[in-house]
Amino acid sequence: MTSTTSDRQAQLAGVAEGEPEVREYRPDRSRKPLVVKVLVGLALAGFTLIFIYPFVWLISASFKPRGEVFDNRxxxxxxTLENYLRVWQEAPLALWILNTVIVTVLAAGTVTISSAMVAWGFSYFRFRGRGVLFGVVLATMMLPGAVTMVPVFLIWNELGQVGTLTPLWAQNLFGSAFYIFLLRQFFLGLPRDLFDAARVDGAGNWRIFAQIALPLCKPALIVTMIFEFQASWTNLMAPLIYLRDSSTFTVPRGLKAMLDQFAFGANYNWEIVVTASVITTIPMIVLFFLAQRHFVQGITMGGVKG
Structure with a gap:
């Protein structure tokens, strides 16, 4: 303290005698050169155009007649709007969308609840072998889907559910390793004293989980539902395996059937295929914009807590 005061007095004395005051130079790192900002902006704009061009092309092709679909304009x-009128006549698109909505809602809801329950058990309860068991759960993510595809099909076939929508969502009743890991990270970030206080007040495990833990992890639950909703909406492999009748087709399975019918037949009606693709893509875009705030918040909180 004394040394600092003496240095400051000597500095003031030098200024009083006419010597210029020496100030420490601290560069302002918040100010970037204009050239750097322009280059970054151009790079971001370029990548944006690259990513959105396929969808813009798809929308443009849906308004073209058959002979101009691939003119790359x-x-x-x-x-023409004829494609959007014909697509509902050529295929039961409304039924396929309804089937997809049923599957996606059930799949997203069941996997969110079941994964949250498992994640809560791994984060709240203390028991021997918890780390090993959690490692086994995470190890299941390393198994390729082709490994379990045949055994799972045989199980659903024995249950008589092949040809129905049940195998497309009922597997989520047992949770998902990725979502369990994601939700567990959120639960670990919650103050345990809050749960202990609720237990002192007489709350049981289910009440603590449902009324305290889940509301505090709302962003993570929304992120889980969005991820699974998108995965189920675009899932093609499972409908190809389990669905037989066109009345039970989901949107991806229906688009595959339309592709087989119109793209490789004698007509080559690609305008119908691209129009159906646009119609079935719009719900996912609307969902993302509606849940964008919660999605970004959940990802941010997961990065901080993880």
Missing amino acids: IIPDTF
Whole structure:
């Protein structure tokens, strides 16, 4: 303290005698050169165009007649709405969308609840072998889907569920290793004293889980539901394996059937295929924009707590 005061007095004395005051130079790192900002902006704009171009092309092709679908023009020479009228006549698209909504809602809801329950058990309860058991759960993510595809099919076949929508969502009743890991990280970030206080007040394990832990982890639950909703909406492999009748097709399975019918047949009606693809993509875009705030919040909190 005395040395600092003496140095400051000597500095003031030098200024009083006419010597310039020496100030420490601290570069302002918050200010970036204009050239760097322009280059970063151009790079981001370029990558944005690269990513959105396929979807823009898909939308443009849906408004073109058959002969102009692949002319690679963003603005159609011949603008028509006939494709959006024909697609509902050529295929039961409304039924396929309804089936997909049923599957995705059930799959997202069941996997969120079941994964949250398992994750809560791994984060709250203390028992011997907890770490080893959690490691085994995470190890299941290393198993390729092809390894369990045949045994799972045989199980559903014995249960008589092949040809129905049940195998597409009922497997989520047992949780998912990735979602269990994600939700466990959120539960570990919650103050344990809060749960201990609730237990002192007479709350049981289920009440603590349902009324305290789940509301505090709402962003993580929303992220889990969005991930699974997107995965189930675009899942093609499972419908190809289990669905036989067109009345039970989901959107991906229906698009595959339309592709087989129109793209490789005698007509080559690609305009119907791209139009159906646009219609079935719009719900996912709307869902992301509606849940964007919760999605970003959940990802951010997961990165901080993880």
